[in-house]
Amino acid sequence: MIDIFTVFILAIFVGNEIINKVPPTLHTPLMSGSNAISGIAIVGAIIATKVGGEIGSWLGFIAIIFATINVVGGFLVTDRMLKMFKKR
Amino acid sequence: MEFTNIAYVVGAVCFILGIKMLSHPRTARKGNGIASLGMLIAIIATLLNPENFGPDGKPLISFQYIGIGIIIGTIIGGIVAQKIEMTQMPQMVAIFNGLGGGASALVASAEFFSEYNQFENTFLPVTIILSVLIGTLTLTGSFIAFGKLQGFISGKPIVFPAQQLFNALILVSIFALGYLIIMNPVDLKLFYVVLIAAAILGITLTIPIGGADMPVVISLLNSYSGIAAAATGFVLMNNALIISGALVGASGLILTQIMCKGMNRSLQNVIFGAVGGDVSGGSGEAQELNIKSYSTEEAVMIFDAAEKIVIVPGYGLAVAQAQHAAREVGEWLELQGKTVLYAIHPVAGRMPGHMNVLLAEANIPYEQLKDLDEINPEFEDCDVALILGANDVVNPAARHDKSSPIFGMPILNVDKARTVIVNKRSMNPGFAGIQNELFGYDNTIMVFGDAKDMLNQLLSDFKEL
Numbered sequence: 210m211i212d213i214f215t216v217f218i219l220a221i222f223v224g225n226e227i228i229n230k231v232p233p234t235l236h237t238p239l240m241s242g243s244n245a246i247s248g249i250a251i252v253g254a255i256i257a258t259k260v261g262g263e264i265g266s267w268l269g270f271i272a273i274i275f276a277t278i279n280v281v282g283g284f285l286v287t288d289r290m291l292k293m294f295k296k297r
Numbered sequence: 298m299e300f301t302n303i304a305y306v307v308g309a310v311c312f313i314l315g316i317k318m319l320s321h322p323r324t325a326r327k328g329n330g331i332a333s334l335g336m337l338i339a340i341i342a343t344l345l346n347p348e349n350f351g352p353d354g355k356p357l358i359s360f361q362y363i364g365i366g367i368i369i370g371t372i373i374g375g376i377v378a379q380k381i382e383m384t385q386m387p388q389m390v391a392i393f394n395g396l397g398g399g400a401s402a403l404v405a406s407a408e409f410f411s412e413y414n415q416f417e418n419t420f421l422p423v424t425i426i427l428s429v430l431i432g433t434l435t436l437t438g439s440f441i442a443f444g445k446l447q448g449f450i451s452g453k454p455i456v457f458p459a460q461q462l463f464n465a466l467i468l469v470s471i472f473a474l475g476y477l478i479i480m481n482p483v484d485l486k487l488f489y490v491v492l493i494a495a496a497i498l499g500i501t502l503t504i505p506i507g508g509a510d511m512p513v514v515i516s517l518l519n520s521y522s523g524i525a526a527a528a529t530g531f532v533l534m535n536n537a538l539i540i541s542g543a544l545v546g547a548s549g550l551i552l553t554q555i556m557c558k559g560m561n562r563s564l565q566n567v568i569f570g571a572v573g574g575d576v577s578g579g580s581g582e583a584q585e586l587n588i589k590s591y592s593t594e595e596a597v598m599i600f601d602a603a604e605k606i607v608i609v610p611g612y613g614l615a616v617a618q619a620q621h622a623a624r625e626v627g628e629w630l631e632l633q634g635k636t637v638l639y640a641i642h643p644v645a646g647r648m649p650g651h652m653n654v655l656l657a658e659a660n661i662p663y664e665q666l667k668d669l670d671e672i673n674p675e676f677e678d679c680d681v682a683l684i685l686g687a688n689d690v691v692n693p694a695a696r697h698d699k700s701s702p703i704f705g706m707p708i709l710n711v712d713k714a715r716t717v718i719v720n721k722r723s724m725n726p727g728f729a730g731i732q733n734e735l736f737g738y739d740n741t742i743m744v745f746g747d748a749k750d751m752l753n754q755l756l757s758d759f760k761e762l
Contacts, residue, residue, distance in 0.1 A: 210420070213530070213531065213534060213536065213539055216536055216539055216540060217527060217530075217531075217539050217540075217543050218543075220309075220539065220540040220543035220544060220547075221543045221546070221547050223313060223544070224316075224543055224544040224545075224546070224547030224548060225547050225551065227313060227316050227317045227320070228316060228544075228547060228548045228551050229551060230317070230320040231316070231319045231320055232320065232321075232668070233555075233641070233643060233649070233650055233653070233668045234322065234641075234650060234653040234663055234666055234668070235319050235320075235322060235325055235650060235653070236552060236555070236648075236649035236650025236653075237386060237390075237646075237648060237649060237650035237651050237653065237654045238319065238325060238329070238650070238654070239316070239319055239548060239552070239649075239650070240390055240515070240516070240519055240548070240549075240552060240648065240649060240650070241386070241389075241390055241393070242315070242316070242319065242329055242332060243316070243519065243523070243544065243545045243548040243549070244390055244393045244394060244397060244519060244522070244545070245332070245333070245336070245393075246312050246315075246332060246336070246523075246541050246544060246545055247394075247397040247519075247522045247523050247525075247526050247541065247542065247545040248336070248397055248400070249336065249339060249526055249537055249538055249541040249542070250397060250400035250401045250404055250525075250526050250529060250538065251336075251340060251400070252339055252340065252343045252535060252537050252538060253400075253401070253404035253529050253530075253532075253533050253535065253538055254366075254400060254403070254404050255340070255343045255344060255349075255358060255363055256343065256349070256358070256404075256533060256535075257403070257404045257407035257408065258358045258359040258362045258363055259349060259357045259358040259359070262410075262411065264407070264410045265407040265408075265410055265411050266359050266362055266407075268403045268404070268406050268407040268410070269359075269362065269366075269403070269404070269407050270359075270362040270365070270366050271366075271403055272399075272400040272401075272403035272404050272407070273362065273363060273366030273367060273370065273400075274366045274369050274370045274373075275370070275396040275397070275399050275400040275403070276370065276396070276397070276400040277366060277367050277369070277370020277371055277374060278370045278373050278374040278377070278393070278396055279370075279374070279393050279396050279397045279400065280333075280336055280370075280374070281370060281371045281374030281375055281378070282373070282374030282375070282377050282378045282389075282393060283374075283378075283393055284329060284332070284333040284336070285374065285375060285378035285379070286377075286378040286381060286386075286389065287329045288326060288329055288330070289378060289379070290383070290386075290654050290657070291322070291325045291326040291329055292326060293654070293657040293658050293660075294322040294325065294326075294657045294663050295657070295660065295662055295663070296322075296323075296662055296663070296664065297662040297664055297665075
């Protein structure tokens, strides 16, 4: 139990360090990209199709759709934006 | 199982590296690719986890549901990502935040339905209730934010009497119900009530926030969607969810702080202040401004004599779809050997960094886009500051007028430039509803008209010169 709290706290500190270095120019891609990362709930959704019998499987199914939209849409739109940032 | 956890660590490292590479536009695209690779690794590792297969090798998870769900999600996500206009990016991020929170709440709910008659300790139900609470309010709050940005719901704050008391009561009752659930988990009605109450809380927390404050709200909801994922990670004891959720939560919080600082507002003030609608009155009587209105031909003369020009785009520029016209004018000026820079205020768009994306879309190189701290010293030796659709972020009252509602907000010091040329459609005040004294300054001239028409006219006048 204490292990996962440690992981959680350390991850927040790592997040703070690296995100503070992202320049304002890239804040929108940062947001859509981190949005895609929060689609990691898909991992939980996959597991959920096992746990709950009938109800759980349905909830997991809807969660998979939501999370996949998040992951696929988030990474693709971030790529589309970053493609536009050009040097002179 | 060991290999699944190792794969999760690899996935998390990919996310961290990906965000780290977002520190420069040159490496950012590759970083995004690495982060998506990390996601693929985490998904495949979960699908292949031996725990998901029985002793006879039969899968315990439903590959049918998973496959169909992923196909549907990929089609919807792919189409949205391709079709969305850059001006609509805040709406899309709002919806995606909501879906992320919703997915977390659903996963926690599934876990509840599978475990409710066999909880071994209080840790699991506590984390489930937290995850459902945060995830659900992120879902409904995000849809309200989307509605406001899209114009389905009025951008004005929607308030009713004792709103904050009402919100506090809902939150307290959710915690009380949570306690009852832990005491008696088999009563499923309690769980449904928590779900509904969390959904209502998401709505009542978001409706009083005005349209102008949406950048803060989106950032905050972004953070919530991460925290919801982390809470679900605690439910499932899953490191991949915990690390990713923590990263996203931290990211959203940092952006929230930056947006608040850009508007000189505290987070409490944004969430509970119900401002950003129609502020009547403002700072006493509207002063008489002595305005000089110029034509584009006259403005061209001023540009011709200038060497260093700073263009200040506001959201009005994007609304008029005039980014491309602005870039053409900028390129023309550069061809004449002049220096051209773009000054971007942190709250220039509808979400953090929005204006930069809109200008990048118009092929303006990112080296020319300067943020507040970089550009302000440059105004001292700047010949012309061209203001396109920006208003409150260039109002000098923020520096000296203590009675102004925007006093203390960091602004672009355009008034330090030798000449300030302001393009506006009319003399309507900005979002904060206050008159801008800059327009009456001796070194300010106004060129009225639609931004796109004005810039095109300016360009043709240049070419005739």
